[in-house]
Amino acid sequence: xxxxxxxxxxxxxxxxxFDDTVxxxxxxxxxxxxxxxxxxxxxxxxNNIRDIVTVVNDLLQFKVKHALNDASxxxxxxxxxxxxxxxxxxxxxxxxxxxxxxxxxxxWGVGSGAYIVIPFFGPSTIRDGFxxxxxxxxxxxxxxxSDVRTRNQVRLSQFIDARTELLNASDILEEASxxxxxxxxxxxxxxxxNLVKDSNGSIDYEDENLLxxxxxxxxxxxxxxxxxxxx
Numbered sequence: 001x002x003x004x005x006x007x008x009x010x011x012x013x014x015x016x017x018f019d020d021t022v023x024x025x026x027x028x029x030x031x032x033x034x035x036x037x038x039x040x041x042x043x044x045x046x047n048n049i050r051d052i053v054t055v056v057n058d059l060l061q062f063k064v065k066h067a068l069n070d071a072s073x074x075x076x077x078x079x080x081x082x083x084x085x086x087x088x089x090x091x092x093x094x095x096x097x098x099x100x101x102x103x104x105x106x107x108w109g110v111g112s113g114a115y116i117v118i119p120f121f122g123p124s125t126i127r128d129g130f131x132x133x134x135x136x137x138x139x140x141x142x143x144x145x146s147d148v149r150t151r152n153q154v155r156l157s158q159f160i161d162a163r164t165e166l167l168n169a170s171d172i173l174e175e176a177s178x179x180x181x182x183x184x185x186x187x188x189x190x191x192x193x194n195l196v197k198d199s200n201g202s203i204d205y206e207d208e209n210l211l212x213x214x215x216x217x218x219x220x221x222x223x224x225x226x227x228x229x230x231x
Contacts (some may be wrong), residue, residue, distance in 0.1 A: 002115050002185060011117040012181050018120065019163075027163040041085040043165060046158050047096070048077045048084025049141055056139045057099035061107045070097060101139070102131025106196035115185055123188040 002008065031039060051074045058067035073089040073096070081088040090096060105127050106112070113126025124132065137143050142158070145151040 008117040044087045045084045053139045054099045101134040102128035
């Protein structure tokens, strides 16, 4: 069910045009100019910040064991890993998990609501949209940078980093289906449903591709790896 399909398709077209004309070219330029170790280090840095959001949501779901493990990851990477630029925790065999407030709401029984496409961010639902706002404004340390200019510069860097991560997968969506919008919608809803079920212990669902992180609530890489199979 997609009661907002007309509006969603319009926003989807806008997002695609923005990506083709702005986000993708900027990300390609950044990757071409910056040394690979710099690109990787910056990606690790933002992942480390995102891990703090995971710890908060672990606690909100009363996942004490996961919270301790994820908090230790942040502590190790923030100290030995030099503010997260080096992912020591993963290098020593640690696992990176992802929790967000949309999953937390789902964990406590809040329904997903209607499917929506958010300008610049992509596919979501009413529940996940509220979750994105909570994670971004209240749980993400970047929001607590007092200087507005600095905060906006960090956010922009975070966006470019996330888009750069997806360069190898960015063309798959259009090639995967006659209707990329419907493909993205169905894959996203299936992906989020699986995450919530896993959060509630309903399924054993551990796919590192699905749990990879990005600035968007649902990245194209996650979309491809969670695509529904056709009959």
